[in-house]
Amino acid sequence: MDKFVIEGPTPLQGTIPISGSKNAALPLMAAAILGDSPTTITNVPKLRDIYTFNNVIRVTGCRVDFDEDEGVLTIDPKNLTHYEAPYELVRKMRASFYMLGALLGKYGEAKVSLPGGCAWGPRPVDLHLDGMREMGADIKLNEGYVIASAPEELDGGTFTLEPSSVGATVNLVLAAVLRAKEFTIKNAAKEPDVVLLCKKLTEMGADIDGIGTRTLTIRKVDSLQGITARNASDRIETGTFMIAAAMHPQSNVTLTNVDVDDLGHFPEIFRETGADITINDSTIHIKAPKQINPTSIKTKVYPGFPTDLQAQWATMMTQANGTSKVTDTIYDDRFSYVPELVRLGADIDVNKNTAHIEGKTELKGASVMSTDLRASVSLVLAGMVAKGKTDVLRIYHLDRGYEDLEEKLTTVGARITRTQQEE
Numbered sequence: 001m002d003k004f005v006i007e008g009p010t011p012l013q014g015t016i017p018i019s020g021s022k023n024a025a026l027p028l029m030a031a032a033i034l035g036d037s038p039t040t041i042t043n044v045p046k047l048r049d050i051y052t053f054n055n056v057i058r059v060t061g062c063r064v065d066f067d068e069d070e071g072v073l074t075i076d077p078k079n080l081t082h083y084e085a086p087y088e089l090v091r092k093m094r095a096s097f098y099m100l101g102a103l104l105g106k107y108g109e110a111k112v113s114l115p116g117g118c119a120w121g122p123r124p125v126d127l128h129l130d131g132m133r134e135m136g137a138d139i140k141l142n143e144g145y146v147i148a149s150a151p152e153e154l155d156g157g158t159f160t161l162e163p164s165s166v167g168a169t170v171n172l173v174l175a176a177v178l179r180a181k182e183f184t185i186k187n188a189a190k191e192p193d194v195v196l197l198c199k200k201l202t203e204m205g206a207d208i209d210g211i212g213t214r215t216l217t218i219r220k221v222d223s224l225q226g227i228t229a230r231n232a233s234d235r236i237e238t239g240t241f242m243i244a245a246a247m248h249p250q251s252n253v254t255l256t257n258v259d260v261d262d263l264g265h266f267p268e269i270f271r272e273t274g275a276d277i278t279i280n281d282s283t284i285h286i287k288a289p290k291q292i293n294p295t296s297i298k299t300k301v302y303p304g305f306p307t308d309l310q311a312q313w314a315t316m317m318t319q320a321n322g323t324s325k326v327t328d329t330i331y332d333d334r335f336s337y338v339p340e341l342v343r344l345g346a347d348i349d350v351n352k353n354t355a356h357i358e359g360k361t362e363l364k365g366a367s368v369m370s371t372d373l374r375a376s377v378s379l380v381l382a383g384m385v386a387k388g389k390t391d392v393l394r395i396y397h398l399d400r401g402y403e404d405l406e407e408k409l410t411t412v413g414a415r416i417t418r419t420q421q422e423e
């Protein structure tokens with residue numbers, strides 16, 4: 001197992017290119033299975049979750065070729081013969097559950113392992129299953145697997161997502177495009193990842209109304225064709241580096257290859273910290289504030305503040321000039337990073353789904369443990385402003401979702417090395 005050794009504090013100065021988005025790529029990869037010919041996706045990051053999903057897709061017989069240097073992934077669904085996503089792979093990555101919608105949609109049959117819990121508590125899939133039942137599919141649970149089947153045409157219907165869910169919207173769209181006469185999803189997610197999926201499915205030949213709104217109506221088409229699709233740039237990586245750039249008063253960072261229209265309200269909330277940002281086409285320039293204004297946030301569905309950036313935000317607020325609150329309304333229990341930040345010297349109390357943060361605290365290097373993807377990156381952010389040496393253990397979480405993290409940060413001045421973690 002690897003760990004990061006970080007020497008701080010260091011200002012960040014220079015340019016960081018943003019990678020393709022993991023969360024946007026996965027639905028596009030699942031959609032590729034629905035085509036009758038190969039689909040090529042560009043701007044795909046080299047990340048463990050992408051390799052895992054490649055293997056999930058390969059189990060079905062589809063051919064997957066990934067040119068890692070170019071970030072180009074081609075999926076040829078021609079030899080799809082096996083309608084299963086096994087537990088050994090689904091347990092590694094929840095989004096493998098997208099195979100349920102994709103396989104049910106394409107072949108009318110699927111056997112997909114239930115994903116189980118995750119590091120921050122239960123993450124149910126009831127809406128995915130109830131939505132497919134509403135569509136008319138037969139859904140059974142057996143020995144940890146979902147067994148789904150559907151005839152050539154399903155009547156469809158209307159299903160309301162409460163709460164709105166990215167994963168359920170993706171799965172229901174994938175299941176419906178080739179099979180449901182007319183299916184309406186109310187309170188659908190309109191995160192950029194969902195919008196991109198729907199647009200690309202439309203290019204493949206799908207009939208989807210309401211793209212980018214909370215109501216999606218899907219009408220079955222007979223077949224879909226493969227396309228070439230550019231994957232979005234990672235909006236969470238963008239937000240993470242914006243936060244990194246604000247945390248040291250001498251930092252001055254330019255982010256390139258950014259999809260600025262995918263950031264929702266984040267840039268305007270970010271400006272409240274006092275950071276100076278300039279946005280030009282696909283470039284964002286960030287100049288750190290002399291002092292960070294304490295800025296409270298609440299996570300919301302898009303275009304609100306993303307839950308995937310709350311841990312990083314709370315970390316930045318340990319360096320703010322006063323008290324702030326971070327409330328997660330999407331996941332109540334996503335604060336496993338707090339005790340680790342406290343080990344570095346942060347003053348944070350968690351009450352229900354709100355972290356109360358007293359700034360500014362001087363952070364001092366220590367050994368800390370990654371617990372999940374976004375928690376881990378927060379510890380790296382903290383390590384870069386902490387005095388002395390911070391060891392971030394179990395960084396395999398980071399390799400799931402941040403491409404070349406230490407190279408990117410080292411290039412702009414951070415002192416981070418990856419070494420073997422003694423057991």
Ligand code: UD1
Binds near residue numbers: 023123331
């Ligand atoms: C996706 C993202 C994840 C992000 C999350 C919220 C991917 C691979 N993952 O996860 O990084 O943190 O969106 O933006 O894109 N819910 C139910 N029943 C369900 C499904 C969801 O109650 O069947 C609830 C969840 O517990 C949560 C809320 O809905 O409270 C939103 O979750 P959802 O949008 O589904 O998250 P994911 O798609 O799993």
